[in-house]
Amino acid sequence: MAPRKAPTVYDVASSAGVSIATVSRVLRSPAKVSESTRDRVQRAIDALGYVPNASARGLAGRRTGVLGLLLPGPADPLAAHADHAAGSEVGVIDDTDGSYADPDRNRYFEQLVRGCEISAWSAGYALLIASGQHLARTVVLHDLEGRVDGLVVFAGSVPDDLIARSARRLPLAVVAGRAEGAPDSVRVDDSGGMEALTRHVLAAKPPGPVLYLAGPADSADARDREQGFHAAIADARAAGRDVERHLVPTDGTAEAALAETRRILRETRPAAVIAADDPSALAALAALEEAGISVPDQCVVAGFGGVEEARLSRPTLTTVRQPMTDVGIHAVRTLQRRLADADADPVDLRLPVDLLLRQSCGPA
Amino acid sequence: MAPRKAPTVYDVASSAGVSIATVSRVLRSPAKVSESTRDRVQRAIDALGYVPNASARGLAGRRTGVLGLLLPGPADPLAAHADHAAGSEVGVIDDTDGSYADPDRNRYFEQLVRGCEISAWSAGYALLIASGQHLARTVVLHDLEGRVDGLVVFAGSVPDDLIARSARRLPLAVVAGRAEGAPDSVRVDDSGGMEALTRHVLAAKPPGPVLYLAGPADSADARDREQGFHAAIADARAAGRDVERHLVPTDGTAEAALAETRRILRETRPAAVIAADDPSALAALAALEEAGISVPDQCVVAGFGGVEEARLSRPTLTTVRQPMTDVGIHAVRTLQRRLADADADPVDLRLPVDLLLRQSCGPA
DNA sequence: CTGAAAGCGCTAACAT
DNA sequence: ATGTTAGCGCTTTCAG
Numbered sequence: 001m002a003p004r005k006a007p008t009v010y011d012v013a014s015s016a017g018v019s020i021a022t023v024s025r026v027l028r029s030p031a032k033v034s035e036s037t038r039d040r041v042q043r044a045i046d047a048l049g050y051v052p053n054a055s056a057r058g059l060a061g062r063r064t065g066v067l068g069l070l071l072p073g074p075a076d077p078l079a080a081h082a083d084h085a086a087g088s089e090v091g092v093i094d095d096t097d098g099s100y101a102d103p104d105r106n107r108y109f110e111q112l113v114r115g116c117e118i119s120a121w122s123a124g125y126a127l128l129i130a131s132g133q134h135l136a137r138t139v140v141l142h143d144l145e146g147r148v149d150g151l152v153v154f155a156g157s158v159p160d161d162l163i164a165r166s167a168r169r170l171p172l173a174v175v176a177g178r179a180e181g182a183p184d185s186v187r188v189d190d191s192g193g194m195e196a197l198t199r200h201v202l203a204a205k206p207p208g209p210v211l212y213l214a215g216p217a218d219s220a221d222a223r224d225r226e227q228g229f230h231a232a233i234a235d236a237r238a239a240g241r242d243v244e245r246h247l248v249p250t251d252g253t254a255e256a257a258l259a260e261t262r263r264i265l266r267e268t269r270p271a272a273v274i275a276a277d278d279p280s281a282l283a284a285l286a287a288l289e290e291a292g293i294s295v296p297d298q299c300v301v302a303g304f305g306g307v308e309e310a311r312l313s314r315p316t317l318t319t320v321r322q323p324m325t326d327v328g329i330h331a332v333r334t335l336q337r338r339l340a341d342a343d344a345d346p347v348d349l350r351l352p353v354d355l356l357l358r359q360s361c362g363p364a
Numbered sequence: 365m366a367p368r369k370a371p372t373v374y375d376v377a378s379s380a381g382v383s384i385a386t387v388s389r390v391l392r393s394p395a396k397v398s399e400s401t402r403d404r405v406q407r408a409i410d411a412l413g414y415v416p417n418a419s420a421r422g423l424a425g426r427r428t429g430v431l432g433l434l435l436p437g438p439a440d441p442l443a444a445h446a447d448h449a450a451g452s453e454v455g456v457i458d459d460t461d462g463s464y465a466d467p468d469r470n471r472y473f474e475q476l477v478r479g480c481e482i483s484a485w486s487a488g489y490a491l492l493i494a495s496g497q498h499l500a501r502t503v504v505l506h507d508l509e510g511r512v513d514g515l516v517v518f519a520g521s522v523p524d525d526l527i528a529r530s531a532r533r534l535p536l537a538v539v540a541g542r543a544e545g546a547p548d549s550v551r552v553d554d555s556g557g558m559e560a561l562t563r564h565v566l567a568a569k570p571p572g573p574v575l576y577l578a579g580p581a582d583s584a585d586a587r588d589r590e591q592g593f594h595a596a597i598a599d600a601r602a603a604g605r606d607v608e609r610h611l612v613p614t615d616g617t618a619e620a621a622l623a624e625t626r627r628i629l630r631e632t633r634p635a636a637v638i639a640a641d642d643p644s645a646l647a648a649l650a651a652l653e654e655a656g657i658s659v660p661d662q663c664v665v666a667g668f669g670g671v672e673e674a675r676l677s678r679p680t681l682t683t684v685r686q687p688m689t690d691v692g693i694h695a696v697r698t699l700q701r702r703l704a705d706a707d708a709d710p711v712d713l714r715l716p717v718d719l720l721l722r723q724s725c726g727p728a
Numbered sequence: 729c730t731g732a733a734a735g736c737g738c739t740a741a742c743a744t
Numbered sequence: 745a746t747g748t749t750a751g752c753g754c755t756t757t758c759a760g
Contacts (some may be wrong), residue, residue: 006533008736008737008738009737009738009739010737018746018747019746019747019748020737020738020739020747020748021738021739021740021746021747021748021749022745022746022747023738024738024739024740025739025745025746027738028739028740032745032746033745033746034745034746037745037746049529049533051506051509051510051533052510052737052738053423053510053736053737053738054419054422054428054510054511055418055419055420055421055422055423055428055736055737055738056419056423056736056737056738056739056752057419057510057737057738057739058418058419058422058738058752059417059419059420059422059423059736059737059738059739059751059752059753059754060737060738060739060740060751060752061738061739061740061752062739062752062753064418064419066492066511109474110473110474113477113493117493117494117495121494121495121504126492126494126507126508126511127492127493127494128430128490128491128492128493129477129481129491129492129493130481130485130490130491131481131485140485142415143490144490145415146415146416146417146418146421147418147430147490165413169370169413169415308672308676309676312672312673312676312677313676372752372753372754373753373754373755374753382730382731383730383731383732384731384753384754384755385730385731385732385733385754385755385756386729386730386731387754388754388755388756389729389730389755391754392754392755392756396729396730397729397730398729398730401729401730416753416754417752417753417754419752419753419754420736420752420753420754420755421753421754421755422736422754423735423736423737423738423752423753423754423755424735424736424753424754424755424756425736425754425755425756426736426737426755
């Protein structure tokens with residue numbers, strides 16, 4: 001069953017006794033064709049099983065109808081999800097018992113892909129995905145450029161100068177970060193999320209110092225979160241509260257977090273541990289358990305990210321959920337916007353996050 | 365900064381003082397061009413930032429260089445993963461403590477996407493993904509047909525007759541199931557996996573009957589798994605062992621599994637519960653705990669699927685991990701195969717699964 | 729080794 | 745309302 005040659009507009013046209021222009025019209029602007037011929041053409045299309053050739057369309061119409069998504073090395077998500085209004089309020093979901101059944105939590109990339117996919121198809125675009133790792137990143141980006149009308153690029157998946165070069169050629173939105181030279185970006189509100197989280201922790205913790213596991217200093221996310229942390233602390237102090245804090249830079253790995261927490265526990269007895277990421281928070285949880293310090297009674301703990309383990313740990317971990325599906329949705333919208341108006345103002349969206357209250361910070 | 369018109373082969377040609385044919389040659393078959401002109405052309409390409417237009421290429425070369433992946437309503441995965449040889453041995457991984465740190469476990473679709481993506485790009489194809497839900501499925505499939513050289517379709521994401529129609533036009537591989545009319549398919553070895561799992565359970569369980577939560581009868585996967593279960597039981601009996609079994613059909617939901625298990629526990633005291641899916645197994649675990657039956661001492665439990673929760677439950681759940689990344693990889697390979705030879709023999713790959721031994725079935 | 733030229737299938741003026 | 749026609753940018757014989 002060798003795939004036979006696909007029928008073209010010419011086949012449809014002659015079969016329906018019209019010109020190819022008319023065939024094209026019934027496909028693109030049916031209103032311009034009389035109902036009778038429209039029906040005749042449509043019948044021919046169905047009979048022949050005609051499917052328009054996207055390459056020819058793309059060439060003639062100088063648009064591909066495809067948007068690209070470039071991710072770093074691994075993953076991508078795509079699960080059922082309600083849109084998240086692009087306001088600035090921090091949503092609060094009580095998930096003390098870890099039963100908050102958002103089916104696609106944590107699946108960071110999967111959610112992002114899903115969001116882009118939903119948004120792209122509903123805008124009439126197909127979605128091409130690629131991760132800049134298998135092949136030289138530059139090759140992939142380059143290849144993508146010739147295939148799409150716009151590009152969503154995950155921050156850091158490819159060097160900034162390459163992003164800048166591509167951004168000069170086509171609409172490009174950076175997600176989960178920024179890139180010099182790319183006008184548009186969509187990310188979550190890291191600092192606002194951490195500030196809200198810290199505020200919550202400060203309200204829940206017993207008396208004593210706050211330990212902050214900061215993550216790598218070369219990560220923009222980590223820096224933003226830390227800034228939110230400091231803001232909340234400053235606020236509390238301004239309100240007359242005396243808060244002692246210990247800043248602990250780590251490389252962002254759970255191992256480092258574990259080692260650092262253990263070390264600290266030998267010197268101090270923290271009343272709260274806040275980590276810039278969930279794995280580190282979970283590591284801290286483990287270190288505290290080792291030390292016989294009970295969570296949340298003697299020390300509260302909180303993370304950032306919303307990974308699945310945070311929901312299933314014991315105690316379950318209070319954390320911040322990142323609306324990646326929305327990031328994807330908005331990134332594509334940004335693309336459409338710029339596709340419609342190349343000179344639109346640059347946008348740097350910061351989507352609000354959700355605080356997930358769980359056992360590690362005590363009763364909600 | 366309005367995106368300016370992209371340079372074409374003509375621009376490169378005139379800039380390098382050659383014909384467009386030569387430009388095309390340095391891109392497609394560099395060997396046919398003398399080194400000096402090749403360098404000259406390459407310099408022009410770099411200087412102009414020329415990127416070939418995929419639509420024009422697709423039209424002229426009558427191949428798009430794109431493969432499509434059609435998924436059902438939701439999700440898609442994509443995580444780091446080692447290739448899985450397509451043999452027929454059931455891999456066994458001891459994961460009693462739930463620390464088996466495969467980063468992409470459970471992420472069913474994500475892994476599939478990832479596999480397709482890896483495989484497609486390494487074969488020189490881009491990957492277009494779509495899920496047949498937002499828009500009418502038929503529209504998506506149709507649209508996809510005009511854009512790609514081959515299609516991977518998740519079983520059930522679109523009606524079989526549509527799949528058959530598309531399969532007549534282009535190489536199409538069905539994954540995670542079969543579809544009438546599509547010659548090629550790639551899925552996991554459900555029956556072999558369940559057979560191995562059951563064998564393991566039979567060896568580990570205390571004396572007493574085996575409960576099998578079968579899942580929905582209209583699911584081909586569920587039927588295959590049940591067949592594997594029966595095969596293992598028959599084997600044990602043939603070996604002279606006396607095994608009592610209780611078959612319990614469910615609708616595949618955890619709720620049904622919970623209710624059924626509770627009901628059964630009022631009448632019988634099983635020594636083992638095997639479920640055709642992880643959520644059901646976890647539900648059974650809960651029902652057993654309620655009834656004060658200790659797992660694995662008094663009753664062992666096993667699931668199928670390898671979801672994340674199975675790793676994090678207490679006790680951790682023995683289950684079968686499905687190599688979805690490999691399914692994706694092989695699906696794309698199948699496509700390539702048929703792209704190369706439209707009359708190749710049909711293939712129905714059954715990829716081997718891994719048994720994850722955990723606490724719910726006692727010490728490994 | 730290189731150039732000329734004929735499409736690939738479709739869209740979008742421009743005619744009629 | 746419908747037909748004619750000129751490309752869109754690239755690949756690929758076919759000559760030279």
